[in-house]
Amino acid sequence: MDNGSTKQTVVLFPGGGVGHVGPMTQLANVFLRHGYDVTMVLMEPPIKSTDSGAIFIERVAASNPSITFHVLPPIPPPDFASSPKHPFLLYLEMKLQYNEKLESFLCSIPRERLHSLVIDMFCTQAIDVARKLGVPIYTFFASGAGVLAVLTQLPALLAGRQTGLKELGDTPLEFLGVPPMPASHLIKELLQDPEDELCKTMMKIWQRNTDTDGVLVNTFYSLESRAVEAFKDPMCVPGRVLPPVYPIGPVVGKGGTDKEEEAERPECLSWLDAQPERSVVFLCWGSKGTLSGEQIKEIAAGLENSGQRFLWVVRTPPSAGIDDVKRYLEQRPEPDLDVLLPEGFLERTKGHGFVVKSWAPQVEVLKHPATGAFVTHCGWNSTLEAIAAGVPMLCWPLGAEQLMNKVLMTEDMGIGVELEGYKAGFVKAEEIEAKVKLVLESEEGRKIRERAAELKTEAAEAVREDGGSSHAAFLQFLSDVKHL
Template identity: 50%
Template sequence: MARKTVVLFPGVGVGHLAPMLELAKAFLRHGGGAVDVAFAVVEPPVMGNGFAATVARAEAANASVAFHVLPTPPPASGSEGDGEPEQDHLARMVGFLRATNAPLRDLLRSLPSVGALVLDMFCGDAVDVAEELGVPAYFFFPSGAAGLAVFLALPARRASMSTSFAGLGASTVLSFPGAPPFKVSEMSEGISDDGEAFQAILRIAARMPDARGILINSFESLEPRAVRALRDGLCVPDRPTPPVYLVGPLVSPGGDDKEHECLRWLDAQPDRSVVFLCFGSMGAFPKSQLAEIAVGLEKSGQRFLWVVRSAPGAGEPSADDDLDALLPAGFLERTRDRGLAVRSWAPQADVLRHRAAGAFVTHCGWNSTLEGVAAGLPLLCWPLYAEQKMNRVRIVEDMRLGVGITAADDGAVSAEEVETKVRWVMGDSDGARALRQRAAAARDKAAEAIAEGGPSDVAFVEFLKDLLEASQDMHG
């Protein structure tokens, strides 16, 4: 059988590219020489967040994977300077990705023997390209099984309601098959009202069942309730749900910067003694919130490693300012014997797996959540944007691998809350000990899932078999 090229299309955003890079490695491990892997990438029009640099690093680190940068489509008429509100960036992103259908089609036509197209969740419109060219299409859903269960159920649920979700009231509790109950206020950004972003999401969610299968970055024992709901067809009531393949945890293996100062600092700390605080590629705070975190950490008396990223804004320090300018006077000096603050970035996967790491304060992005789970750390959940509030509910209520950090109505978290939760998670109460035990058990299950013969390993082999059969059928 001729080798097939599998094309991965991660859309835009570092958080969507990173797990797809791990998926590419799984193809190379399991493909047995039957598949080549290529990426179609496009420079995002807004919120690049180092996307180009990430692509360059990925290309350098994955010599056996081809990277094709699609030409950026022209801006849609009326999209420049028309005063659209900032919260509709999601709608603009989906529209931008729809406009990449033409260059994506050109790329697929130019490649030899394309066997399948694997799409990010936001690239639903590219199913049209796959159908036109007779290429099997699969989705890769980067936010877990319960996230997919809710996502797939949205069109039918909204159609059954006489008002928007927001119209029900922020404190109204919603129940979806496969997911723990959550409030309207905990829904993903942009989908509680009936605005442009929600319309774009509904359209993508309605297209997803058109795919031949859906890959999920999770593992069965982490989200059994959601897996059952998906496989029983409860999330898409009016048509068949495609096969779902749980192939995770697909997380960074680390090794990004083995010489980073923070790893040397961790080497000098006792086992499981350090709280790690890191809030993702977009998790930046105003100086006032940084001060509250600093005071809370200092009063907690616990060892900490803190990745500090400040939000640019009127009167705020610039991104180039040093830590002394960002943090309360004397804080670094007073805590230097037990804490380390680093600017903007740390090799997260390496830190989480370091023997000195004891807990993880996270924004609940799914990649970070899985990295924390795979490392066996209790999670302190501080969601900031996107679907992270819903992820917090899943982590705390369903997985029971973390505790929530409580914010005020304006989103701010007090020094007292930081101090209390950090001290608790590192403490010796029955609850904290039980949480650590559950986290260690989940780590072992995560390792078993992706080991040879484990559930996620078997699921990937099944998926690859289906892909090759589908490709044969379509190409004769």
């Protein structure tokens, strides 16, 4: 690219939420490295007073001065409290109303300078804007190729059914590119009656995700080659030619505390410095994952009985009776460890355990030489961060696409073991004790640790600028945009 005046601008449009803005920011940095200007378009959070994500976004903007952040003029948010509609449907309706504002913004950029619009999986309503303006449009799928393969094939499966998939229980379903997937492990909303409005809306989103000019996927070829190849198979979605899929990952954070206000190094990292190599199990359930008070006490018992070193992020349990969407938006107070943990636990485990309230610098913890295993909710960001760091995983999915990720991690990738009990919503102390010991100490665990080390090397090689598969896929994407 030439000097600033002739640089082309890529517009990124994430769907909101920490789990979407974070990966989009990492993608922005890939475009910056290739010489593009990047503008990230954001919408005002609909529930501002309780949305901790707003603070996160301010922090992201402050720590990424090379990215331009543009907040669309706000529209009145929906009345979540009084509407009989599901909050997710209201949120999508609100996003549709933003199309006009998005169009105005795109029109403010000279067409010859506008390279492309890249949306995330929940911004498919913006496809109509790009098509109207003749702007190349791509989906950035922040989860893996395996999950994208399942979701792309699901609408055809559901189209022939009169009833939902819930009645199938754990019956394995066959999809191209992935191991058999238990019906119960699909996204909860998709198990309902196919005529249910929420189910139909979700299906439309998955269909439209591949209505763009191509899909950038946060994965790398050797990790999910079967799934990537599935999109080229005419039987993937019979009667439809799918757009190109570009595996360009792992697009993950490099580290840095993400908390600009913290000048000194977090205490948990200093504690890790004093621990033997690969000896600590790190426990964290993502930016929004929470567990019940009873479950927290059970984890404490399992960790204490295991005798293993641990670094554990504890959050305040969700309020009783709060629904999934409100739980996602809820701003929780700092946890009271004296109430949540068994009496004397902190004292008894002082020598080999460290409990962090609410937040830890996850990328740095995973990269630390002392970290030997990771108890995770199987969110894709966390999964890729662990793969890039070479850390084996203990899988404890909570919802969304995490159960599908668990199947891929344990059966396809060979880098995780499941913690039994997650399906029933409660993992017992004995299971935690046994599986932590298995991964850190046993022969079976040694194989998983070796596999994790192999994938760490493959992940690093994929993004190398001298022949990495993901680097090549990104260059192919840039070439394809020019020829549209």
